[in-house]
Amino acid sequence: xxxxxxxxxxxxxxxxxxxxxxxxxxxxxxxxxxxxxxxxxxxxxxxxxxxxxxxxxxxxxxxxxxxxxxxxxxxxxxxxxxxxxxxxxxxxxxxxxxxxxxxxxxxxxxxxxxxxxxxxxxxxxxxxxxxxxxxxxxxxxxxxxxxxxxxxxxxxxxxxxxxxxxxxxxxxxxxxxxxxxxxxxxxxxxxxxxxxxxxxxxxxxxxxxxxxxxxxxxxxxxxxxxxxxxxxxxxxxxxxxxxxxxxxxxxxxxxxxxxxxxxxxxxxxxxxxxxxxxxxxxxxxxxxxxxxxxxxxxxxxxxxxxxxxxxxxxxxxxxxxxxxxxxxxxxxxxxxxxxxxxxxxxxxxxxxxxxxxxxxxxxxxxxxxxxxxxxxxxxxxxxxxxxxxxxxxxxxxxxxxxxxxxxxxxxxxxxxxxxxxxxxxxxxxxxxxxxx
Amino acid sequence: xxxxxxxxxxxxxxxxxxxxxxxxxxxxxxxxxxxxxxxxxxxxxxxxxxxxxxxxxxxxxxxxxxxxxxxxxxxxxxxxxxxxxxxxxxxxxxxxxxxxxxxxxxxxxxxxxxxxxxxxxxxxxxxxxxxxxxxxxxxxxxxxxxxxxxxxxxxxxxxxxxxxxxxxxxxxxxxxxxxxxxxxxxxxxxxxxxxxxxxxxxxxxxxxxxxxxxxxxxxxx
Ligand SMILES: Nc1ncnc2c1ncn2[C@@H]1O[C@H](COP(=O)(O)OP(=O)(O)OP(=O)(O)O)[C@@H](O)[C@H]1O
Ligand SMILES: [Mg+2]
Numbered sequence: 001x002x003x004x005x006x007x008x009x010x011x012x013x014x015x016x017x018x019x020x021x022x023x024x025x026x027x028x029x030x031x032x033x034x035x036x037x038x039x040x041x042x043x044x045x046x047x048x049x050x051x052x053x054x055x056x057x058x059x060x061x062x063x064x065x066x067x068x069x070x071x072x073x074x075x076x077x078x079x080x081x082x083x084x085x086x087x088x089x090x091x092x093x094x095x096x097x098x099x100x101x102x103x104x105x106x107x108x109x110x111x112x113x114x115x116x117x118x119x120x121x122x123x124x125x126x127x128x129x130x131x132x133x134x135x136x137x138x139x140x141x142x143x144x145x146x147x148x149x150x151x152x153x154x155x156x157x158x159x160x161x162x163x164x165x166x167x168x169x170x171x172x173x174x175x176x177x178x179x180x181x182x183x184x185x186x187x188x189x190x191x192x193x194x195x196x197x198x199x200x201x202x203x204x205x206x207x208x209x210x211x212x213x214x215x216x217x218x219x220x221x222x223x224x225x226x227x228x229x230x231x232x233x234x235x236x237x238x239x240x241x242x243x244x245x246x247x248x249x250x251x252x253x254x255x256x257x258x259x260x261x262x263x264x265x266x267x268x269x270x271x272x273x274x275x276x277x278x279x280x281x282x283x284x285x286x287x288x289x290x291x292x293x294x295x296x297x298x299x300x301x302x303x304x305x306x307x308x309x310x311x312x313x314x315x316x317x318x319x320x321x322x323x324x325x326x327x328x329x330x331x332x333x334x335x336x337x338x339x340x341x342x343x344x345x346x347x348x349x350x351x352x353x354x355x356x357x358x359x360x361x362x363x364x365x366x367x368x369x370x371x372x373x374x375x376x377x378x379x380x381x382x383x384x385x386x387x388x389x390x391x392x393x394x395x396x397x398x399x400x401x402x403x404x405x406x407x408x409x410x411x412x413x414x415x416x417x418x419x420x421x422x423x424x425x426x427x428x429x430x431x432x433x434x435x436x
Numbered sequence: 437x438x439x440x441x442x443x444x445x446x447x448x449x450x451x452x453x454x455x456x457x458x459x460x461x462x463x464x465x466x467x468x469x470x471x472x473x474x475x476x477x478x479x480x481x482x483x484x485x486x487x488x489x490x491x492x493x494x495x496x497x498x499x500x501x502x503x504x505x506x507x508x509x510x511x512x513x514x515x516x517x518x519x520x521x522x523x524x525x526x527x528x529x530x531x532x533x534x535x536x537x538x539x540x541x542x543x544x545x546x547x548x549x550x551x552x553x554x555x556x557x558x559x560x561x562x563x564x565x566x567x568x569x570x571x572x573x574x575x576x577x578x579x580x581x582x583x584x585x586x587x588x589x590x591x592x593x594x595x596x597x598x599x600x601x602x603x604x605x606x607x608x609x610x611x612x613x614x615x616x617x618x619x620x621x622x623x624x625x626x627x628x629x630x631x632x633x634x635x636x637x638x639x640x641x642x643x644x645x646x647x648x649x650x651x652x653x654x655x656x657x
Contacts, residue, residue: 001538001542001545001546001548001549002548002549003549005542006535006538006546006549009537009538009542010537012537013536013537014537338533339533339535339536341533342529342533342535342546343546343549344494344518344521345492345494345521345527345529345533346521346522346527346546346547346549346550346593347518347519347520347521347522347523347525347547347550348518348522348549348550349514349515349518349519349550350514350515350518351515352549352550428495429494429495430486430489430494430495431495433485433489433494433529433533
C-alpha cells in the first residue's frame with residue numbers, strides 16, 4: 001500500500017465527485033485559456049481577411065491600371081516638358097518649341113525617379129524647309145533616341161531595365177524614318193521605301209495615321225542625326241511624358257515633382273479624357289479603401305466586445321469554479337472524516353493525511369489544466385469559426401500557456417482542498433471515532 | 437514482566453459548548469504487562485470506548501497520566517504521538533472503520549501508510565488473511581463482506597505491525613458464536629505470544645475472573 005494507491009482507489013470509488021471537480025477546473029481553465037485564444041484568433045482572422053481583401057483590391061487596381069495604361073498609351077503622351085523660357089503662346093502655331101534644354105535633363109528625370117511621370121520621350125525638333133523627292137516641303141524634323149526608362153518603375157520595364165515592354169513610341173533605329181501622314185502622301189512614300197533626305201539614305205519604317213495636327217508633317221528619326229543636322233549636340237527642346245494615372249487630378253503635384261528635379265522647366269498638360277478616366281479609377285480605389293476601413297473598424301469593435309465580455313466572464317467562471325471546488329472538497333472531507341480518524345489512529349501523520357487531499361487536488365488540477373488547454377483552444381476556434389487543425393490556428397497556440405495552466409490549475413485546486421483538509425486533520429480523531 | 441501500559445487516575449470529560457458536560461471517565465487507574473489479556477466490562481455508555489481511546493494515545497484525558505511503552509503520549513508532539521501509535525498500538529474499533537474503497541488485502545495493509553517500517557509487510561498480511569479465513573474475500577471491498585468478515589479484517593489490520601498493545605472495542609459484539617470464538621482465540625494467542633491485549637465489552641459472557649468493571653466512568657473491582 002502506498003499513498004498513490006490510496007488516492008487512486010478513492011478517486012475510483014468516488015468518481016462523481018472527482019469528475020465534478022475535474023469539470024469545474026477544466027471549465028475555469030477553458031475560460032481562462034479560451035478567452036485570449038479567441039481574441040488572438042479573431043485578430044489573426046482579421047489580418048487574413050484584410051490581406052486577402054487588399055490583395056484582391058490591389059489585383060483589381062493593377063488590372064484597371066493596366067487597362068488605363070493601355071488606353072492612355074493609345075491616346076499618347078499627355079504632358080510636355082519645355083524649357084523655362086519657351087514662349088507658350090507661339091507654340092501651337094509654330095508646331096515645335098524654340099528653346100532647347102540639355103539632353104541630360106531627361107536622364108535626370110529617369111534616374112532621379114520622377115514620381116508622377118512615366119514614358120519619358122526626349123525630342124529635338126525643328127520646322128525646316130527641305131528639297132525632298134523633288135518637292136520643296138516644310139517638315140518638322142523630329143529626332144528621338146526612344147523612351148528613357150524611369151528606373152523605379154520596374155513593372156513596365158524589360159528585365160535589364162533599359163527599355164519599356166510596351167513603349168508609346170518605339171525606338172527608331174539610325175537609318176530609318178517614321179513619317180507623318182501628310183508628308184508621306186505628298187512625297188508618295190510608303191513603309192519599306194528608300195529615300196534620300198538631306199544627303200542621307202533612309203528606309204521608311206512606318207507611316208503614321210492622320211492626326212489633323214502638325215504631327216502630320218513630322219519626320220521622325222534618331223536624335224543623333226537631328227542634333228548633327230541642326231548643329232545642336234546634346235540638346236533637346238521637348239520631353240513628352242505620360243502622367244501617372246495616380247496623379248491624374250494634380251497638375252500641381254506633377255509640376256512640383258518635375259521642378260524638384262529640373263527647376264527651370266515648364267510643364268504643360270493636355271488630353272483631359274485620360275484625366276477623367278483616371279479620376280474615375282481613383283474614386284474606385286478610394287471606395288475600396290473606405291470599405292476596407294469600415295470592415296476593419298467593424299472587426300475591431302467586435303474584438304473589443306469580446307475583450308470586454310471575457311474580461312468579466314473569465315474571472316467570474318474561475319471564481320465560481322473555485323467556490324464550487326471548495327464546496328466539493330468540503331464534502332469530500334466530510335465523507336471521509338471516519339477515514340481520517342482511522343488513518344490517524346493507525347499512526348498516519350497529519351502531513352501524510354494532508355498530502356492525501358493535496359495530491360488528489362493536484363491530479364485534478366493537472367488533468368483539468370490539460371483538458372482546459374485543449375477545450376479552450378477548441379472553443380476559441382469554434383467561436384471565430386476557424387479550423388482547429390488549420391495552420392493559421394495552430395500557429396496561434398502558445399504552449400507557454402499550457403505551462404502556466406499546469407501551475408495555475410493545480411494551485412487553484414490545492415487551495416480549494418487546503419482549507420477543508422486542514423480543518424479535518426485538526427479535528428479530534430477520538431471524537432470522530434466515537435461518533436456514530 | 438514488562439509494563440506496556442499504565443493508566444494513573446485519569447478523568448475524561450466531554451465538553452461541548454451549549455451542552456451538558458459528560459464525565460466519561462472518573463479517576464481510572466490500571467496497568468497492563470506483556471502477555472496480559474484484560475477485559476473491561478461495563479454497560480453501554482459507561483465509558484469503555486473513551487477508555488480505549490485515551491489508552492491508545494488518541495484522546496487526551498483531562499487529568500491523570502498515561503504511560504505507553506515508557507512514554508507519556510500526550511507529552512509528545514502530534515507527529516511523534518502518531519509514530520508511537522503506529523509502532524506500538526493496534527486498534528480494533530467497535531464499528532471496524534474499514535476503508536470502504538480498499539480491498540481486504542489493502543485494508544489489512546493500510547497501516548503501512550504510516551511507514552514506520554520499511555520491511556515488506558505483504559507476506560505478513562497474506563498470512564493474517566489466511567489465518568482469519570479471508571482468502572476467498574481477499575480482493576473484495578468491505579461492502580461485499582459479512583459483518584463477521586469485516587470484524588476479522590479489522591483485527592488483521594490491527595495485528596499487522598505486531599503492536600505491543602492491542603486495544604479491542606467489542607471485538608465479538610457483532611459475531612455469532614463460532615466467529616466470536618475464532619476472534620477470541622486469536623486475541624488469546626496474541627497475548628500468549630507476548631502482546632498486551634485490552635478488550636472492552638458489555639458482554640457478560642466474555643468476563644473472566646480478573647475482569648474490571650466500569651460503571652458510570654469509574655472502575656470497580
Ligand atoms: N464526543 C463525545 N461528546 C460528548 N459526549 C460523548 C462523546 N463520546 C462519548 N460521549 C459520552 O461519554 C459517555 C461514554 O461514552 P463511551 O462511548 O465511552 O461509552 P461506551 O461504554 O463505549 O458505550 P457503548 O457500549 O455503547 O459503546 C457516554 O455517556 C457518551 O454519551
Ligand atoms: Mg463504545
